[in-house]
Amino acid sequence: MSRAAxxxxxxxxxxxxxxxxxxxxxxGKVDPIFLPPPSAVFEKGxxxxxxxxxWTNVLASARRVMVGFLAATLVAIPLxxxxxxxxxxxxxxxxxxxxxxxxxxxxxxxxxxxxxxxxETQKYSIVFMGTFAPxxxxxxxxxxxxxxxLIRAARNLGASRWQVMRxxxxxxxxxxxxxxxxxxxxxSWTCVISAExxxxxxxxxxxxxxxxxxxxxxxxxxxxxxISVTVLLMDFVFRALEGWVLRWRE
Numbered sequence: 255m256s257r258a259a260x261x262x263x264x265x266x267x268x269x270x271x272x273x274x275x276x277x278x279x280x281x282g283k284v285d286p287i288f289l290p291p292p293s294a295v296f297e298k299g300x301x302x303x304x305x306x307x308x309w310t311n312v313l314a315s316a317r318r319v320m321v322g323f324l325a326a327t328l329v330a331i332p333l334x335x336x337x338x339x340x341x342x343x344x345x346x347x348x349x350x351x352x353x354x355x356x357x358x359x360x361x362x363x364x365x366x367x368x369x370x371x372x373x374e375t376q377k378y379s380i381v382f383m384g385t386f387a388p389x390x391x392x393x394x395x396x397x398x399x400x401x402x403x404l405i406r407a408a409r410n411l412g413a414s415r416w417q418v419m420r421x422x423x424x425x426x427x428x429x430x431x432x433x434x435x436x437x438x439x440x441x442s443w444t445c446v447i448s449a450e451x452x453x454x455x456x457x458x459x460x461x462x463x464x465x466x467x468x469x470x471x472x473x474x475x476x477x478x479x480x481i482s483v484t485v486l487l488m489d490f491v492f493r494a495l496e497g498w499v500l501r502w503r504e
């Protein structure tokens with residue numbers, strides 16, 4: 255089946271779902287206070303688009319996600335390569351990583367508020383602390399999966415430890431690292447929403463919480479839809495970037 259046909263089927267599926275949702279709400283099967291119809295959600299979205307509130311909240315959350323995610327990535331990749339190629343380093347850091355990895359992002363909110371207050375740094379720190387340990391695990395496992403023959407061949411040719419990591423281990427593990435980072439990017443949205451639900455003046459988490467406080471369910475659903483759409487767009491950009499970075503595989 256052609257790609258155009260598959261896209262058409264997907265679009266028809268989404269339209270059928272929205273029409274069914276609208277019909278159920280319009281026929282009075284569901285109270286709008288519990289689940290508003292899509293038309294009410296889109297109408298509220300149009301109003302917020304015109305007054306600029308929509309973009310303000312989307313961009314606030316996206317900025318926090320990208321800053322925290324990039325900071326975690328920049329630390330996790332070099333550290334993960336070192337830990338993945340050194341059993342001694344793993345023995346030192348594994349207990350710490352085992353302690354940090356199970357902690358959900360929400361558990362860091364009280365401490366981050368004490369450390370940074372209700373600031374942008376606090377939001378960045380929640381994303382960083384919620385994504386760093388999983389990203390590090392992905393990088394370590396990707397590094398350990400590199401064919402040992404490649405590493406031995408490089409060493410036999412006179413490459414130093416740092417040259418092996420830079421010229422052999424990183425390129426060989428990069429496809430798996432990027433696949434893991436796509437998962438972590440989605441996780442970072444969970445982290446930022448956790449932060450914004452508790453202490454924020456803007457953002458999609460704030461939008462959802464504000465709608466809940468005033469029983470504006472259409473705003474709650476709108477915030478949820480915007481999270482999904484924004485994540486899909488960022489994933490599309492990430493895939494394009496991945497194709498550009500890994501173009502040598504072809």
